[in-house]
Amino acid sequence: MKAGVQQNKLRSALRTMVDHIATGLAILATVLVVAPLIAIFAYLIYKGASSLNLAFFTQIPKPVGESGGGMANAIVGSGVLLGVASLLGIPVGIGGGIYLAEFGRGTRFANAVRFTADVLNGVPSIVMGIAIYSLIVFQQKHFSALSGGVALGIMMIPTVTRTTEEMLLMVPNSIREAALGLGVPTWRSVLSITLKTASPGVITGCMLAFARVAGETAPLIFTALGNQFWSTSLNEPIAALPLQIYVYAISPYDDQHRLAWAGALVLIILIVLAVSLVRYVASRGILKGAS
Amino acid sequence: MGVGIEVTNLNAWYGANHTLQDINLPIPANHATALIGPSGCGKSTFVRCLNRMHETNPIARVTGSVRIGDMDIYADASPVEIRRRVGMVFQRPNPFPTMSIYDNVASGLKLNGYSNRRALDEIVERSLRNAALWDEVKDDLKKKSGASLSGGQQQRMCIARALAVDPEVLLMDEPASALDPVSTSKIEDLIFELKSQYTIVIVTHNMQQAARVAEKTGFFLNGRMVEFDSTHKIFTNPSDKRTEDYITGRFG
Numbered sequence: 045m046k047a048g049v050q051q052n053k054l055r056s057a058l059r060t061m062v063d064h065i066a067t068g069l070a071i072l073a074t075v076l077v078v079a080p081l082i083a084i085f086a087y088l089i090y091k092g093a094s095s096l097n098l099a100f101f102t103q104i105p106k107p108v109g110e111s112g113g114g115m116a117n118a119i120v121g122s123g124v125l126l127g128v129a130s131l132l133g134i135p136v137g138i139g140g141g142i143y144l145a146e147f148g149r150g151t152r153f154a155n156a157v158r159f160t161a162d163v164l165n166g167v168p169s170i171v172m173g174i175a176i177y178s179l180i181v182f183q184q185k186h187f188s189a190l191s192g193g194v195a196l197g198i199m200m201i202p203t204v205t206r207t208t209e210e211m212l213l214m215v216p217n218s219i220r221e222a223a224l225g226l227g228v229p230t231w232r233s234v235l236s237i238t239l240k241t242a243s244p245g246v247i248t249g250c251m252l253a254f255a256r257v258a259g260e261t262a263p264l265i266f267t268a269l270g271n272q273f274w275s276t277s278l279n280e281p282i283a284a285l286p287l288q289i290y291v292y293a294i295s296p297y298d299d300q301h302r303l304a305w306a307g308a309l310v311l312i313i314l315i316v317l318a319v320s321l322v323r324y325v326a327s328r329g330i331l332k333g334a335s
Numbered sequence: 336m337g338v339g340i341e342v343t344n345l346n347a348w349y350g351a352n353h354t355l356q357d358i359n360l361p362i363p364a365n366h367a368t369a370l371i372g373p374s375g376c377g378k379s380t381f382v383r384c385l386n387r388m389h390e391t392n393p394i395a396r397v398t399g400s401v402r403i404g405d406m407d408i409y410a411d412a413s414p415v416e417i418r419r420r421v422g423m424v425f426q427r428p429n430p431f432p433t434m435s436i437y438d439n440v441a442s443g444l445k446l447n448g449y450s451n452r453r454a455l456d457e458i459v460e461r462s463l464r465n466a467a468l469w470d471e472v473k474d475d476l477k478k479k480s481g482a483s484l485s486g487g488q489q490q491r492m493c494i495a496r497a498l499a500v501d502p503e504v505l506l507m508d509e510p511a512s513a514l515d516p517v518s519t520s521k522i523e524d525l526i527f528e529l530k531s532q533y534t535i536v537i538v539t540h541n542m543q544q545a546a547r548v549a550e551k552t553g554f555f556l557n558g559r560m561v562e563f564d565s566t567h568k569i570f571t572n573p574s575d576k577r578t579e580d581y582i583t584g585r586f587g
Contacts, residue, residue, distance in 0.1 A: 219429055222430075225423040
């Protein structure tokens with residue numbers, strides 16, 4: 045009897061210890077996940093914050109040799125490129141995800157689409173740049189913001205499609221039946237019930253895709269090209285933050301190096317702001333529960 | 336007002352599985368009809384054939400005819416129109432999780448493009464009163480999410496949601512099987528109230544429940560309807576040996 049009690053105590057102590065170890069490992073993993081992000085951010089602030097001033101946000105790049113200047117045109121250019129990319133990538137991507145989850149389930153065509161999306165997701169971004177170069181830039185005989193936006197937009201599609209599909213599949217079937225049982229047409233049920241129920245996850249997918257292409261440089265080299273001057277025309281070459289960072293980072297001038305660091309810092313801050321804003325607006329819409 | 340249902344030679348399949356065989360059944364208007372039988376006997380499939388929910392499963396197939404009022408639902412109308420006339424309450428409460436109580440109840444109308452706000456307010460109140468839920472939720476109709484209610488309240492909200500589109504028939508597929516005894520008795524009282532206005536078909540595993548709420552009862556076994564008669568007759572003096580064995584608890 046006493047031996048049994050002893051053994052139970054031992055076992056319980058052992059379990060507590062294993063529990064502590066598991067918790068410790070989980071905390072360690074969390075730190076390892078967050079640490080690189082914090083490290084990068086801290087380094088960017090250290091290197092770039094000193095070059096951030098009003099001129100950075102209001103002026104275009106100065107000629108080599110002159111100090112100062114900013115990246116206003118690149119910030120706006122990135123906004124234009126990402127706007128075009130989102131207008132293309134998000135609707136097409138969500139539409140594809142809806143097809144895969146709600147209409148094509150189990151069909152051969154859907155399997156082919158899913159496979160294509162996965163392959164497209166693995167295509168190196170430079171290849172996407174070359175493809176759009178030959179499809180749009182070469183045909184039009186000039187670089188343009190439009191071609192850059194299209195390249196980024198196509199890169200967004202597979203991520204948006206696959207997350208939309210996954211999120212829709214997580215919506216329980218009972219909810220679909222509830223809508224159909226009320227005499228709601230399928231298309232309406234998909235848009236107003238299933239997609240809406242899945243919307244937090246779908247929005248996360250869109251934001252992931254957005255953040256990923258916001259930092260892409262390679263596909264823009266062949267398409268948007270970059271621009272030292274103001275341009276917001278879709279038909280002309282346009283500046284972009286990642287391109288400007290790239291150009292400045294490989295230049296031989298210290299002044300431009302500093303601007304490149306500042307550019308990288310601004311790029312990350314803008315992505316964080318954009319993602320947070322969308323999440324905030326979306327979460328308010330959902331809590332209201334208006335249909 | 337409710338309308339009667341006339342089922343003739345109804346057969347249903349899931350893939351190669353012949354789940355309903357030659358069902359013939361007259362369901363009277365403005366009464367509650369209970370369907371009993373062991374698990375897998377086809378009673379759920381049967382009610383799903385009455386509003387064409389059955390065919391939302393791509394491998395499902397149906398032959399035969401179902402007349403609701405003067406309409407043959409497999410010949411004269413689209414599934415969407417039929418489901419507006421034949422409401423359904425499911426086994427587990429299935430509120431729309433992103434919607435408030437108000438929007439849940441109004442959803443059938445709103446999603447079909449109905450937007451007269453004052454009329455909606457009235458319909459929502461009337462439906463919730465009919466579902467015996469109004470007093471419990473009237474203060475936070477638009478504040479609370481439908482999913483935040485208790486299970487029994489959710490199920491009554493789902494009944495209100497079905498009533499709001501003003502159907503003639505109400506199908507209930509084991510509506511109380513996921514609920515506690517208090518909620519169950521509320522739902523049963525409700526069925527008793529509702530049958531003056533609607534034709535009700537209720538699938539149940541619970542024979543006492545069938546005896547309490549229904550005038551007519553059908554006993555299903557292995558995809559066939561063994562016996563259909565007044566509830567009193569089925570539970571006191573069934574004609575078929577298999578019915579007797581089932582209600583006396585020898586199997587099922």
